Amino acid sequence: xxxxxxxxxxxxxxxxxxxxxxxxxxxxxxxxxxxxxxxxxxxxxxxxxxxxxxxxxxxxxxxxxxxxxxxxxxxxxxxxxxxxxxxxxxxxxxxxxxxxxxxxxxxxxxxxxxxxxxxxxxxxxxxxxxxxxxxxxxxxxxxxxxxxxxxxxxxxxxx
Amino acid sequence: xxxxxxxxxxxxxxxxxxxxxxxxxxxxxxxxxxxxxxxxxxxxxxxxxxxxxxxxxxxxxxxxxxxxxxxxxxxxxxxxxxxxxxxxxxxxxxxxxxxxxxxxxxxxxxxxxxxxxxxxxxxxxxxxxxxxxxxxxxxxxxxxxxxxxxxxxxxxxxxxxxxxxxxxxxxxxxxxxxxxxxxxxxxxxxxxxxxxxxxxxxxxxxxxxxxxxxxxxxxxxxxxxxxxxxxxxxxxxxxxxxxxxxxxxxxxxxxxxxxxxxxxxxxxxxxx
Numbered sequence: 116x117x118x119x120x121x122x123x124x125x126x127x128x129x130x131x132x133x134x135x136x137x138x139x140x141x142x143x144x145x146x147x148x149x150x151x152x153x154x155x156x157x158x159x160x161x162x163x164x165x166x167x168x169x170x171x172x173x174x175x176x177x178x179x180x181x182x183x184x185x186x187x188x189x190x191x192x193x194x195x196x197x198x199x200x201x202x203x204x205x206x207x208x209x210x211x212x213x214x215x216x217x218x219x220x221x222x223x224x225x226x227x228x229x230x231x232x233x234x235x236x237x238x239x240x241x242x243x244x245x246x247x248x249x250x251x252x253x254x255x256x257x258x259x260x261x262x263x264x265x266x267x268x269x270x271x272x273x274x
Numbered sequence: 275x276x277x278x279x280x281x282x283x284x285x286x287x288x289x290x291x292x293x294x295x296x297x298x299x300x301x302x303x304x305x306x307x308x309x310x311x312x313x314x315x316x317x318x319x320x321x322x323x324x325x326x327x328x329x330x331x332x333x334x335x336x337x338x339x340x341x342x343x344x345x346x347x348x349x350x351x352x353x354x355x356x357x358x359x360x361x362x363x364x365x366x367x368x369x370x371x372x373x374x375x376x377x378x379x380x381x382x383x384x385x386x387x388x389x390x391x392x393x394x395x396x397x398x399x400x401x402x403x404x405x406x407x408x409x410x411x412x413x414x415x416x417x418x419x420x421x422x423x424x425x426x427x428x429x430x431x432x433x434x435x436x437x438x439x440x441x442x443x444x445x446x447x448x449x450x451x452x453x454x455x456x457x458x459x460x461x462x463x464x465x466x467x468x469x470x471x472x473x474x475x476x477x478x479x480x481x482x483x484x485x486x487x488x489x490x491x492x493x494x495x496x497x498x499x500x501x502x503x504x505x506x507x508x509x510x511x512x513x514x515x516x517x518x519x520x521x522x523x524x525x526x527x528x529x530x531x532x533x534x535x536x537x538x539x540x541x542x543x544x545x546x
Contacts, residue, residue: 167284180311194288
């Protein structure tokens with residue numbers, strides 16, 4: 116029973132994955148926030164003992180498979196930002212949501228830049244300006260993600 | 275509170291996993307060993323893919339449902355007319371095909387005339403805006419194999435690069451990593467068309483300045499390299515630019531296939 120309540124973490128990641136692979140018109144593509152990263156950051160901030168690097172690793176592999184990218188291309192930046200988060204979460208957790216959002220922007224930007232960097236190494240052109248769109252949207256929706264996931268966590272009695 | 279040892283442990287773990295990721299990317303890029311991991315995870319996630327494609331499918335279904343009676347009648351009428359015209363043309367074509375086969379026999383060449391095809395539907399389009407991959411709903415259980423060519427009603431779309439039991443991934447001819455051997459119908463010049471990451475453009479580089487090329491020339495597959503069957507339409511030349519310094523011509527062409535809007539595709543099985 117006590118393990119069952121952790122199911123909400125997997126469910127929330129599943130929903131994030133659906134949001135990541137949901138087909139959207141081409142012009143909206145570059146504005147799609149990294150839902151998986153947002154969800155993972157939340158859980159690693161709330162339950163750092165449970166949601167850590169291995170969690171990020173397996174989530175990343177699944178994300179890479181469903182996006183058809185190189186295995187590791189999204190995993191590596193996820194690992195990096197979760198690692199940063201694990202070191203900083205105690206300081207970030209006490210900030211106001213708006214301040215947290217700026218921190219989220221930086222993390223999402225790191226993620227985006229590494230993904231684009233690997234694309235660049237593979238010889239695919241990446242327009243520079245599109246880097247900022249998705250992290251920016253991610254920053255704007257962070258307060259909502261935070262509040263929704265926090266309510267879910269409290270309902271599920273996770274601490 | 276975290277202790278120093280915990281932090282150091284996490285750092286080591288992070289370094290290890292990141293190193294592992296880099297190794298995995300290199301292996302995945304250069305070799306085929308990770309294909310099995312990909313296939314299994316894809317298989318496990320296939321319900322999710324269907325779930326995700328539901329809104330589009332549902333939309334189409336509703337659209338069909340509400341198409342009015344008169345529209346259907348009109349469509350039926352026009353389809354019948356089209357059918358008559360096509361069957362008339364087909365008769366002619368059959369005669370030509372027979373004649374062609376006879377002549378080829380005379381020449382002693384054994385070129386095939388019809389290929390076997392598998393009809394497939396688009397499942398999803400790769401979300402990565404920088405690469406051009408699509409997913410179709412037929413896989414190895416339907417006879418799709420790696421390297422098979424994929425066409426739509428208008429021309430070559432791409433080729434199969436990953437095969438799962440129930441689905442397959444297609445790389446479009448417009449992907450920057452893709453190149454297709456082509457031939458100009460009018461002049462017979464052979465070349466290779468590279469993708470440029472845009473569904474409306476292919477590029478033919480380093481053609482000799484003396485090559486006989488004009489705007490609106492049609493390109494077909496040359497069949498060289500053995501991947502694509504010969505004589506399928508590929509593209510139409512839209513622009514020719516000359517590199518005066520090096521004496522080369524590079525040509526831009528627009529793909530014939532509707533790479534960004536076709537929902538039904540055909541996978542061509544080469545005949546043994």
